[in-house]
Amino acid sequence: MTTLPTSRIIDGKAFAEGLRRRVAEAAADFLSRSGRAPGLAVVLAGEDPASSVYVRNKAQQTVEAGMASFEHRLPAETGEAELLALVARLNADDAVDGILVQLPLPAHIDAQKVIEAIDPAKDVDGFHPENAGRLMTGLPALVPCTPLGCLMLIKSVQPALAGLEAVVVGRSNIVGKPMAQLLLSESCTVTVAHSKTRDLPAVCRRADILVAAVGRPQMVRGDWVKPGAIVIDVGINRIPAPERGEGKTRLVGDVAYDEAAQRAGAITPVPGGVGPMTIACLLRNTLAAAVARTGVVVDVPSA
Numbered sequence: 164m165t166t167l168p169t170s171r172i173i174d175g176k177a178f179a180e181g182l183r184r185r186v187a188e189a190a191a192d193f194l195s196r197s198g199r200a201p202g203l204a205v206v207l208a209g210e211d212p213a214s215s216v217y218v219r220n221k222a223q224q225t226v227e228a229g230m231a232s233f234e235h236r237l238p239a240e241t242g243e244a245e246l247l248a249l250v251a252r253l254n255a256d257d258a259v260d261g262i263l264v265q266l267p268l269p270a271h272i273d274a275q276k277v278i279e280a281i282d283p284a285k286d287v288d289g290f291h292p293e294n295a296g297r298l299m300t301g302l303p304a305l306v307p308c309t310p311l312g313c314l315m316l317i318k319s320v321q322p323a324l325a326g327l328e329a330v331v332v333g334r335s336n337i338v339g340k341p342m343a344q345l346l347l348s349e350s351c352t353v354t355v356a357h358s359k360t361r362d363l364p365a366v367c368r369r370a371d372i373l374v375a376a377v378g379r380p381q382m383v384r385g386d387w388v389k390p391g392a393i394v395i396d397v398g399i400n401r402i403p404a405p406e407r408g409e410g411k412t413r414l415v416g417d418v419a420y421d422e423a424a425q426r427a428g429a430i431t432p433v434p435g436g437v438g439p440m441t442i443a444c445l446l447r448n449t450l451a452a453a454v455a456r457t458g459v460v461v462d463v464p465s466a
């Protein structure tokens with residue numbers, strides 16, 4: 164009788180704690196060498212429920228890492244011109260090394276215009292076209308936090324990625340595309356799948372590294388996973404959980420975890436996988452931006 168090996172669970176929460184500790188040490192060095200702490204400004208316009216989880220966790224962790232946190236909570240009715248004026252002030256403020264404008268923005272604001280207004284040197288999300296272009300051309304860049312965190316987790320279980328087949332499901336500018344670019348930089352053979360991909364299960368089964376960034380709860384099934392593959396679940400989906408009581412919800416990823424864990428060599432859980440890495444990488448990018456802007460030399464953790 165044969166039994167399938169159970170996969171290694173990639174503990175993103177623990178990895179993120181370690182990363183935040185290293186960032187905090189470097190932030191303390193930065194403070195002692197420059198006379199100020201690295202600073203992160205977060206702008207939240209309106210009340211998106213998914214964003215509020217993220218903002219809550221992040222503000223606390225910024226301060227715990229020894230960085231200055233500047234919160235700007237604006238009403239949902241805030242005009243585009245007003246938001247652009249705030250970004251201009253943050254660009255000019257020397258105490259601010261990183262600027263994050265929480266997405267999605269209210270529908271009356273052109274998000275792309277706001278992203279392009281951020282000083283690329285302070286663009287800790289890595290969403291500005293200048294940083295996206297630098298990543299694509301192999302120049303030093305601020306890299307989007309979620310894919311950077313995913314790459315760190317992948318490398319934690321498989322340091323040598325050259326030649327591996329990677330499949331990224333999802334092609335957004337904030338997750339799928341930069342993830343594909345990072346894996347290409349590691350010399351993986353990269354396939355980017357999306358809603359028009361034909362026979363997605365077969366495409367996924369080719370993957371030694373499978374990254375799901377789709378936004379569809381538990382879409383990736385167990386039999387889409389090649390035995391032994393590394394599975395990275397970026398999805399954050401809140402679904403009803405009547406078993407927990409009336410009106411209760413729970414978080415699930417884009418991967419059917421229990422099934423996939425039967426076949427994967429290693430897999431990230433939701434919660435406790437990619438999510439905590441996104442915040443840790445945001446702090447890492449804030450430190451990196453502070454270093455690049457000032458020339459103060461401290462050790463910035465990298466993937």
Ligand SMILES: NC(=O)C1=CN([C@@H]2O[C@H](COP(=O)(O)OP(=O)(O)OC[C@H]3O[C@@H](n4cnc5c(N)ncnc54)[C@H](OP(=O)(O)O)[C@@H]3O)[C@@H](O)[C@H]2O)C=CC1
Nearest residue numbers: 309333334335338357358376377378397398399437438441
């Ligand atoms: N853990 C974290 O830190 C973060 C988690 N997230 C989560 O990651 C997920 C993805 O986010 P994001 O990239 O912003 O999402 P988007 O909605 O911007 O992009 C989703 C992508 O998935 C593709 N897609 C949708 N349906 C299917 C399908 N049935 N088959 C194949 N592909 C499909 C879309 O294809 P097409 O382009 O053809 O429309 C699109 O490229 C969400 O659950 C989000 O909440 C996001 C950011 C950070």
Ligand SMILES: Nc1nc(=O)c2c([nH]1)NC[C@@H]1CN(c3ccc(C(=O)N[C@@H](CCC(=O)O)C(=O)O)cc3)C=[N+]21
Nearest residue numbers: 214216217220264265266267288434435436438439441
């Ligand atoms: N400009 C911008 N940059 C972003 O990076 C950005 C954004 N806007 N808008 C929203 C999405 C979503 N996102 C998450 C980050 C961390 C968790 C996270 O910490 N998740 C934990 C806890 C979740 C929980 O317990 O509810 C986990 O998965 O374990 C979730 C979601 C960043 N985003």
Ligand SMILES: [Mg+2]
Nearest residue numbers: 307308309441
């Ligand atoms: Mg991000």
